[in-house]
Amino acid sequence: MRRWRVPASLPAAKIAxxxxxxxxxxxxxxxxxxxxxxxxxxxxxxxxWAVRDFVAPVRLAVDAAGLTVVHGFARRRHLPWATVEAISVDRRPRLGLTTETLEIDAGATLHLLGRYDLGDSPGDVARVLHSARTAAGA
Structure with a gap:
């Protein structure tokens, strides 16, 4: 199982x-x-907002059965590979910077995660998710 979480410094910065x-x-x-x-x-x-980072620091996890994402304030939702329709990265230029957002389309729900949710580049996470999905045979 691989997990992506909020960087530890982020909730501390929000409290400060x-x-x-x-x-x-x-x-x-x-x-x-x-x-x-x-x-x-x-x-x-x-x-x-900082409390949410302390209560649910892991925003995304992947295993052979599928993905687990944070849903709502701090609940978790498991998405079996069969329900995941698409995994993509949306890149947009804003104010001279390019922002990336990981998009997980599960049919009825769309889950959006940024760099500060994942503690890693959304593009790198998407590559890992695609590899995990292929390895699971989905």
């Missing part, structure tokens, strides 16, 4: 960002409850 954002909100609120509430709301959302 939430703390920094709340600190800045406290510093610049000047007693305004709306500014403070807005800073707290955004910091809480960022912290919640």
């Amino acid at each position: 960002g939430a703390i920094l954002l709340m600190s800045i909100g406290l510093l610049f609120a000047d007693g305004d409850p709306v500014r403070l509430a807005l800073a707290a709301l955004v910091a809480t959302a960022l912290a919640g």
Whole structure:
């Protein structure tokens, strides 16, 4: 079984960002409850996003039976090879940079995973998935 997970530094950076954002909100609120509430709301959302990285760090796993992907906040869904219609990488230029997204088409569902979900290049992951699918005879 091969697994791809969120890099360990990413949830720590999100928590640090939430703390920094709340600190800045406290510093610049000047007693305004709306500014403070807005800073707290955004910091809480960022912290919640980090919690997802701690609760479900493995975003994708592959074995001979198929793929396991994170679905929703932290649930996992197993996709047998027979249900996986296509595995592709979408490359798009944005702001002078090229972004890659791994797309797993399972018929009724489409799973999109980026570099920060996988901790690896989506193109490299797609090659491994294609090899695993071929080896499984699917």
